[in-house]
Amino acid sequence: MSQKLVPARIPTPGKILxxxxxxxxxxxxxxxxxxxxxxQTINEIIRGSKEITSETTIKLSQALGTSFEFWTNLEAKYQVHLVVFPKNLI
Known part of the structure; x- marks a missing residue:
């Protein structure tokens, strides 16, 4: 019994937001x-049509009581995931 393996999907930064x-x-x-x-900016981030910028990471961290590194790392890891596993391959 052979199973087709697919890469794990990671949640988008917008989904976390x-x-x-x-x-x-x-x-x-x-x-x-x-x-x-x-x-519109918040909506675009949530929909995944806008990346989280450095300025936005700071404002998100202040608004939500998180670290700006959390949002920076989340966005960076998601962007790497898109390069390694393009949407058309998933």
């Missing part, structure tokens, strides 16, 4: 206001 927002019973608008960013 969405969970953090939900855990606090916030909306995307709430987070955007706290960070001083447009709601």
């Amino acid at each position: 969405s969970r953090e927002i939900e855990a606090r019973s916030w909306t995307q608008k709430d987070l955007a206001e706290i960070m001083g960013h447009p709601v």
